[in-house]
Amino acid sequence: MRGHAHRYVRSVIRSGAHRCGGLVDRCRGSHYPPSILAMRPAPALLLAFPLATAAAASAGSEIGASPFLPASVLVRPERALAYRGPDAHGSRRGTVVGGQRLPAYRMAPGPGCSSVWVEVYAEGWVCGTDLVASPLAPDAVALPELPAGQITPYPCAFAGEEGAPIFARLSDAAIEYSERWLEGGFAIAVRRKVFYQGQRFYRTAGGLYVRASDVFLARPSMFHGEEVRDRERLGWTFRPSTRVYDDLPDGGRVSFSSVPRQTAFRLTAEHDLDGVIYLQTTGGKYVRASDLRRTTYLDPPAPVGPHDVWFDVDTSQQVLVVYRGEEPIFATLVSSGRRQHATPHGTYRVWAKLISGRMANEEPEDPDEKPYYLEDVPWVMYFNDDIALHGAYWHGAFGQVRSHGCVNLAPLDARWVFDRAQPALPRGWWSILPSPDDPGSLVRVR
Structure with missing residues (x-):
């Protein structure tokens, strides 16, 4: 018997039976719970990770059983919330991951915790009921720990055009009984193969x-950006095939070769031939300027320190440049919002970072929009309410507008940017929010 009358997202996600990182993001244009934006910068759903109890420590004791500060604390649940102070009604700082052994700096009583609060990071307090005291030294690791060759936190798989049944138990598959259905084009994260x-x-x-x-398993793009040296100009092809000339085509016959989309060039000079601009590459070749996405370097929109890392998104070129202070250090192609979902221009700051989360628009208001559901979108950095910089494993069209408002990066680039964006993600944490003493990186979209 096959009973797949319900859509996967409605019957599983909304019922709370399935939780994937606690993130629901529209990147503009979907049904986005207003409670998230109302609670900024501490959105309830953004950080409400599953709290299923993990295996207890082999050696340890309850927090508060001793008045002395333990050598470390082990996180009990799969995810636990951290706050900026010892108060569950205060601003949130992020989430810590089950099984991670974190340092313990201070203990204090406070509202919303039947035990005592433990400070495990600067302005990062976790309730003692989510922790086990340990006599061992802290040994939390930088997350996620990726297997060789894997470039996203988890592999993801898409349903084909006909969709796919979802089974609550393996035994249900034997009798083809399914009350849930994954719609065509929707993606789930693969935690384990059995x-x-x-x-x-x-x-x-x-x-x-x-x-x-x-x-079918997603095959994320392996495209990546380029280091910028001495403010040199960079360019990338963005058409399926682009001509690269051996000499300036000034009326005579000039030999050329063709290169595919996303081929990178370092540019040295500009030549105007009767109004057509050609750019010379470091290899002595020539490419039409109109065939390239190019970097432009500008001053920061606000004062920055010499070591502050910030990001400049040029939507006209579909290029992101990373700066340290006033110097560009990295550049790459992106995909910003298309048509009515164009990424809003302005200057912002990163207000939340998380390793991965769910993005969905199950019931678009626009009848011309297709619904989507994507688990474990990687390397998410929110900067303008529900607009984020993040990795995209479902397409490789970087250099073209594509998104519903967010700024898509290739996974390798998203990880590079994520690792340098402030606030830094502490060891053993899954998500982090800034604080007055630990602000988020500046993001300019233009």
Whole structure:
């Protein structure tokens, strides 16, 4: 019997049976819970990670059982909330990850915690009920720990055009019983691969199962940006095929070769031939300026320190430049919002960072828009309410407008940017919000 009357997102996500990082992002244009924006910069859903209890420490004691500060604390649940002070009604600082052994700096009583609060990071307090005291030294690791060759926090898989049944238990698959359905083009995160009765299944973040033959694994783009040296200009092709000339085509026959989209060039000079601009490359070749996405370097929109890292998004060129102080250090192609979802111009600051989260627009208001559902979108950096810089594993069209308002980066670039954006993500943490003493990086969109 096949009972897949319900859409996967409505029957699983909205019921709370499935939680994937606690992030629901529209990147403009979807049904976005207003409670998130109302609570900025501490959105409830953004940081409400699952709190299923993890395995207890092999050696440890309850927080508060001793008046002395423990050598470290072990996080009990899969995710636990951290606050800027010892008060559950105060501003949130981020989330810590189960099984991580964190330092313990101070303990203090406070509202919203039946135990005592423990400061595990500067302005990062976790309730003692989510922790176990440990006599061992802190050994939290930088997350996520990726297997060789993997460039996103988790592999993700898409349903084909016909969709795919989702099973609550492997035994349900044996009788083809499914009350949930993954719609075509929707993506789930693969936490584990399992075999059952000769078939391979993927276990999702919510503990559900999808038959591997019913979905296909995402193959994220391996494109990446380039280091900027001495403010040199960079350019990338963005058409399927672009001519690269061996000499300036000034009326005579000139040999040329063709290169694919996203080929990078370092540019040295500009030549105007009867109104057509050609750019010379470091290799002595020539490319039409109109065939390239190019970097332009500007002064920061606000005072920055000499070591402050900030980001400049040029939507006309679909290029992001990373600066340290006033000097550009890195540049790459992006995909910003298209048509009515154009990424808003302005100057902002990163107000939340998380390793990955869910982005969805199940029921678009515009009938011409297609619904989407994407688990574990990687390397998310919010800067303008629900608009973020983040990695995209579902397309490789960087250099072209594409998104619903966010700024898409190739996963390798998104990780590079994420690792340098402020506030820094502490070891053992999944998400971090800034504080007055630890502000977010500046982002300019123009």
